[in-house]
Amino acid sequence: MERRLYDAAVQGSKNSLLDLLPLLDRFTMDCYPDTPLHVASMLGHLEFVNEVLVHKPELAKKVDSRGSSPLHLASAEGYLEIAKSLLRVNPDMSLVCDIDGRNPLHIAAMKGHLGLLRELVDTNLWAARVLMKHDETILHACVRCNQLEALKLLMERISDHVFLNYKNDGGNTILHLATAAKQTEIVNFLTSSPSIDVNCVNKDGCTALDLLSQNQRDTKEKEIVESLQRKEATRAKDKPV
Template structure:
């Protein structure tokens, strides 16, 4: 019975396979329970009988895990012969077979690289990209396997192909510290390092942009809430100023006019200006957040922080000034004003210094690039 099955497998005779399985439904089970040099799936995959392979996998998908006497899976053999359709079918059944190494320490990606079959290598890399990190028995990497076929890798599309994690095969080789091997040629190492540096720079830019977008999404509701509260405080402080309003008309004042304005005119002017600054800054923040302006996210974030800082600083100063008519000793109020002013000056100075350092670094990098 096994001999008839092998003959049917070599010929790719699907009808004969169905007849044999009709006669003995457990025929394929014996290949998973006993040790055979190779299974019908190995032979069919090596010979390229795709329909025969499909039928075997439908009837017994466990055959995809079986190894021959040299610890090769059917995927190894299909990759070695370049049968792309069969490779795709085997990957659909069990993609983890990409990680299995034969007696020589080669997984299917190594075999595809050594054969120079980039189309098959793309499929394998897309399914299990980390298999590219696995070294062979002698410590060689997948890049060494590529060197057995060609001195350089000229397929830029393959070199720069991204997996689901956004990495290329060269980037993963660098990650695994595989560029330390002195047997790699300078040309190949240069390609690897340049590709990896460009990928890292691109990822850093994308990560920075994503960070700014995430920050805006997380903080948008909180910023609107805080800005609304500040605007509400500023509005009520203007309508109902500290110290209240006069309730009667008199030669020295009139009803509805601020007591604060008549008693401390200069201080009231400072209060009104700072309160107005805080009110307007809060409204600007609210308007920016609800406008959906299509400007650079990083610039948008900086503008929001700057305007919000102005609103908070102005409201703090307005509160300090409002204590003048409410306390018996104005000295306490002026002490708080000095403290708040010094604090805000130090804070804005620190931010300015930080930005200047960034600008100096940027200019320095431009100069170094120009010199080099």
């Protein structure tokens, strides 16, 4: 990237950008994946972002060497107003996945940026259904990152039985993951939902209850077992044939 333009993006200097507008043309070519818009979106320079989008809105579609768009970077940092500007120019970028198989909604959920996640979901709910690597849903990502509030937000918008009980490539549902990680709050929340199947089995033939020892040695395990059993959870060997 031309040093002067890079410095302007780092500083968020709209005046410097206006002096360097002819240099933006080169970033529409594929040989320049990293753009000033990426830099400004990552650093939170809203005015600079908006000025770039006025003159070169197509830069919102560019991805860097890791497949990240400016929207990915803004989502990672939780910059809601920048995300709104980028979405106005190209709402379909919420569907684009980086080299790790994550779209901007996945990233916002994993980071727990609730306001931004809500904006992304309202713009394109379908993007929340895009699968990540290992056939995991955005709900799996919330559990892995222990983001209960993001999980609640998403389950308010997507409540169908199939999605909530979707199994990753190891056959694990979100309840399996939360139970294995002893995430008591998440397990309690999940078991309060009538759409969660507490007796799904994974590829190893285990239900969520099977992932806990029969003689619970700590309070977390005891609380999770009680929560599961209130929903009539069983171990796989005890399931009716």
